[in-house]
Amino acid sequence: MAVSTLFTALLTVLLCWYIMRPLIVSGEESAAARSTERGRMLARKEQLLQALKDLDLDNQTGKISTEDYIGSRSQMTSELAELYAALDSAG
Amino acid sequence: MNEIGHYSACLAWFLSLFGVLAGLYAGYSSKRRWFLSVIASTTGASICVTIATFALGYLFLHDDYTNAYVWQYSNKDMNPIYKFTAIWGGMDGSMLLWCFMLSVSSFLVAFNAKSYPRLLAPWVLAVANSSVLFFLTITVFVTNPFRFLRAPFIPPDGNGLNPLLQNPYMAIHPPMLYLGFTTHAIPFAFCLGALLSGQLSNDWIRLIRTWTLAAWGFLTCGIVLGGYWAYIELGWGGFWAWDPVENSSFLPWLTSTAFLHSIMVQERKNMLKIWNIWLMIVTYGLTVFGTFLTRSGVVQSVHAFASTDVGWVFLAYLALLLLVAIVLTIYRRSALRPERKIESLLSREAFFLLNNLVLLSICFAVLWGVLFPVLSEAVTGQKQAVGIPFFNAVNVPLFLLLIFLMGVGPLIAWRRAAPSAVARTFVWPFLLALGIAILLVWAGIDEFYPVLSYALCFFVFMTLMGELHRGVRAQKVSAAAAAPYLSSAARLVKRHRQRYGGYLVHFGVLVMTVAITASMAHKFEKDFGLKVGESKTFRRFTLTLEDVHEGTTPNYAALYATVKVRLANSGQEVAVLKPEMRSYFRNQESTTEVAIKTGIREDLYLVLAGLDDSGTTAALKIFINPLQVWLWIGTLIMLVGTGVVIVPVRQPARSPALQGILETS
16 A cells, blocks of 8 residues: 555544544533633733723823723723622632 | 645645534534534644645655646756745645645634634634635645646656746745735634624624734735845836736735724724724735736736636635625624714824725725726726826825824824814924925925925824823823833833834834835936946946856856946945846746845945847946835834734733722722
8 A cells, every 4th residue: 555545544534533523522511611701801801901001191191081081991990890800709 | 745735635625614514503503512623623624734735845845747836837956945935936836825824824713712702713713714615625626736747758857937936035925925815814704703603792803913913914024025026136126016916915905904903993992893894804805806816817917927717716705705794794783883983083083094094095096006907908998007107196195194194193082182182292293394394395305295205204203202202201200200211111112012012113114104205206227338347427326347247057047247336436345246137048038136235325226138239338227226225124113013012911910009999990
């Protein structure tokens, strides 16, 4: 048997096993979902913290009205507080 | 190896098809097992395409002329580097390279897919796999690079690569451009995935940020490398000729730039949702359309390396994409309604929208110029070409407007800016720019656009400096610190890296604009003849022909000239230029090898056009291009700025100050 035929046959078998494995072997779905949600919350937290810093700088350099600044900051900090609470309770 | 390559590509095709179908099912049914299986199939497809690509590289490096593509684009005398880069010397290999980059990008998405929102991720993978599937369909069924040569014997040598492509910059320009095109497929996959899944919050915008910036950076780099290649290889003294294929890479760059600005408005204000979705769809569509232009041969171009009749397949794919996107947008229209409206024309969101409109106007003008010969032929039966003057006449004022918006937009307040605050911010930069304009006219530069361009660049530069100064001052006040100015500036930039990275990109654009203006407005060019020992003076340089002789290499015959360059006023020698003219044996093509003396003030660019009938006088052409090097330096600054913006910012753990804020909220 030619080396190329052997190689391609082996590659096909390995890939078929690799792709079908998740369909055959059951995984822990709820744990995975929790991990995804935690990842999403952490990413959002990072984004909000940076947005808060930028908002403060915009305020200090006069690029945002006081009314807008107070409103946006209060909205961001509320969301951040909720995120921290959710992250703390998720462990 | 030919069989391994072909079989791997076929297997990748099946895996991508599975990825599309299983991805759609996983998205529809929310079954995690199927989602995990799609991740595995995407990884498998990527492995198979990688094997196929390396198999083709192996065939090139081992001069395997049983492969028709290798025979057509390589020969034994070629440098091994060019044998490898010959992979993308023609259509078949270019498509395989495209699949390779696309599948690696899809693999990276699959690798991180478990961290994406559950309801969005399977749809994203389905769309990413559909892009890979389309390009693999072309590779496997239409442009297969693993075809055996149909000949009664194996040829002893190959046809050879187009000499114009045997250049180091050509080795990296196409892959960089392809990277720009293929990485745009990922933000597109998220965008269409969000439409399919109905997950139209700002999550998809957050997730594609790095991808879009990287794609934009690659495309910028690819376009400029193409310009640099044209500059040093084609011998016409310029870097951009509004060639249809150059334009086809520029079109998605324009819409991608617009997208990068308008997503900031969506992130901050929850506006422009449909606009952003369509900007991304159009950007990806334009990468496909660009490939159609490059591959179909419908337009005349210097990039005639890879014209085939496969272009129409791209057009059909594009039509299908647009149809799906239109149907989905209508279906999801209620979720795409903006939460706010623009309240004042004097606001950052209004200026960002204006910036988008200008970018799209340039895009439309360029597209019109590209398609005009085709449309005119369809309507009148006669092909009417649109040349450089059209593109310059339309685009120069639009670009200058864009530069102006670049200076104003980022510095103006969100929602509504007070006219007095705007006046305070811009009055000094405006007055100083006006002073520069008057100074330039006084110095003898009296053309309108160059003066306006320099003055606008100075205006934007001053606004950037003013912005930095205000930031440092604000930080010093809030921190009540007596830190030195420079260390405060450094701390400010570090704290707001993404914002100041963006400003660095803008600064790079300014440097490029000054260089482009100078090299367009104050360029000098002249055809002339020189006998050996004779000298001629052009501007501040005196050129003396020292020698001219013929020679041969295994690959080509050449005419070599040696020209000494001295400063006209002092006689000081500054360079010895050695332009060449080559005639390649195998494909009977002639090329000029330009000699360039690069300097901070200007480039001295010398082309050898041949010998006169007597064989004693060398025909030469000189170009003096002011500030040319700053175009490449400006690009580097833009790329560094892009890198600064891309690198993710890690926020510190919960600080006491933050804890206080959270408790009071």
